[in-house]
Amino acid sequence: MLAPAAQKSIHDLLGARGYxxxxxxxxxxxxxxxxxxARPELVVFPKTAEDVAAIVRVSNQYNIPIVGRGAxxxxxxxxxxxxxxxxxxxxxxxxxxxxxxxxxxxxxxxGVVNLEITQAVERQGYFYAPDPSSxxxxxxxxxxxxxxxxxxxxxxxxxxxxxxxxxxxxxxGSVIETGGVAPDQPxxxxxxxxxxxxxxxxxxxxxxxxxxxxxxVVKTILAIYDAPGDCADSVAEIxxxxxxxxxxxxxxxxxxxMVEEATHAGYPMDAAAVLLIELEGLREAVEEQAAQIERxxxxxxxREVRIARSAAERELLWKGRKNAFGAVGRVSPSYxxxxxxxxxxxxxxxxxxxxxxxxKYGLTIxxxxxxxxxxxxxxxxxxxxxxxxxxRAKAAGDEILRFCIAEGGSxxxxxxxxxxxxxxxxxxxxxxxxxxxxxxxxxxxxxxxxNPGKMLPTGKGCMEIRQPAGMVL
Numbered sequence: 001m002l003a004p005a006a007q008k009s010i011h012d013l014l015g016a017r018g019y020x021x022x023x024x025x026x027x028x029x030x031x032x033x034x035x036x037x038a039r040p041e042l043v044v045f046p047k048t049a050e051d052v053a054a055i056v057r058v059s060n061q062y063n064i065p066i067v068g069r070g071a072x073x074x075x076x077x078x079x080x081x082x083x084x085x086x087x088x089x090x091x092x093x094x095x096x097x098x099x100x101x102x103x104x105x106x107x108x109x110x111g112v113v114n115l116e117i118t119q120a121v122e123r124q125g126y127f128y129a130p131d132p133s134s135x136x137x138x139x140x141x142x143x144x145x146x147x148x149x150x151x152x153x154x155x156x157x158x159x160x161x162x163x164x165x166x167x168x169x170x171x172x173g174s175v176i177e178t179g180g181v182a183p184d185q186p187x188x189x190x191x192x193x194x195x196x197x198x199x200x201x202x203x204x205x206x207x208x209x210x211x212x213x214x215x216x217v218v219k220t221i222l223a224i225y226d227a228p229g230d231c232a233d234s235v236a237e238i239x240x241x242x243x244x245x246x247x248x249x250x251x252x253x254x255x256x257x258m259v260e261e262a263t264h265a266g267y268p269m270d271a272a273a274v275l276l277i278e279l280e281g282l283r284e285a286v287e288e289q290a291a292q293i294e295r296x297x298x299x300x301x302x303r304e305v306r307i308a309r310s311a312a313e314r315e316l317l318w319k320g321r322k323n324a325f326g327a328v329g330r331v332s333p334s335y336x337x338x339x340x341x342x343x344x345x346x347x348x349x350x351x352x353x354x355x356x357x358x359x360k361y362g363l364t365i366x367x368x369x370x371x372x373x374x375x376x377x378x379x380x381x382x383x384x385x386x387x388x389x390x391x392r393a394k395a396a397g398d399e400i401l402r403f404c405i406a407e408g409g410s411x412x413x414x415x416x417x418x419x420x421x422x423x424x425x426x427x428x429x430x431x432x433x434x435x436x437x438x439x440x441x442x443x444x445x446x447x448x449x450x451n452p453g454k455m456l457p458t459g460k461g462c463m464e465i466r467q468p469a470g471m472v473l
Contacts, residue, residue: 067199224303
């Protein structure tokens, strides 16, 4: 239980409407988009960086763990309060502080929704490049914590490539500023260090991001296949032609049928797989690249290549891709999303391995992923009401990720480690690297109060501060 004196301090700081403590309210914050749960003891809603710093000082005084939370769309358990304590929700810190189009930047509070950044500047011809599938809901603070990606980061890069500066509260309550407007600040790259640190080193309270000019022309291509391996061959062939599309997404037959039934995006129900390819740039270059990509796909046994004829057709194709996870929810009571990465040349053997894992564990696995950079998203369907199915789904996911490591890849491309993959980190990195990561964590958070029980494997992390009854391990 939270000390009454600690809760009184929070009440005095934020007022009665600045926090939640009733069990029925706290249940809403015991999960994110992953499959694990743990309930906080208090959820607080700061409005300023000064509020956040004051809350952190209260946590220090009473030795309370803290977890930052954006929209709760994360897929690795990063926002789950594994050790109880206080969840800091940034929902009320949602202002676009400044739009500086002359310098192509925006200053944002962490609760700003990803898509709202582009909507604020698109009439002036700009956009914000990282576009996670949850961009209509996810927030920039969570994106920074997880170093989020998305379909269009093949050409533009992930969140860390677009964050210029950060204001953050450290675990001792002090406020720091990293980076800035200049593209290359002197000193250590603390902005890069904090981006992707999953809320284990600092709590981000303001972010400066880079904006980009909208391209002259956008062209979206749908290539349709009777064999998933032919899709993978097409990706390799496109790369061999020195073409880097803005996005190359692949959906297998299981996935595209669920998507089409839900969104009617125009995907063929009888296909074994499709590639969704988007080109951006100058008109002449895009036209030439589109012709080369069409030849590449046909040469790799695509049965049909369609080019969207209007913005409405293009938006409908992407609606299918962006709403894919919701489409799965119409078919399966539960699903488990994985996030392994393999070299592009290993996509086809990885798909074959995923099929073998599906048969081994008796679970349907659909695939939708960023084929251009080998970021695989196998979605494991299961029924959490059936005893043992969750455990089988987790075991299947671990087996897929171990294969990704063996093929020279990674256990995560954009979802983060969180509590889901922390034991596999020990298989990804040698002991010396793990020790270095632990030293960074200890440097920022020596008392281990900030998002404990995340990122590092058991024995390397910091779950020792306290473990309330009922927490999920």
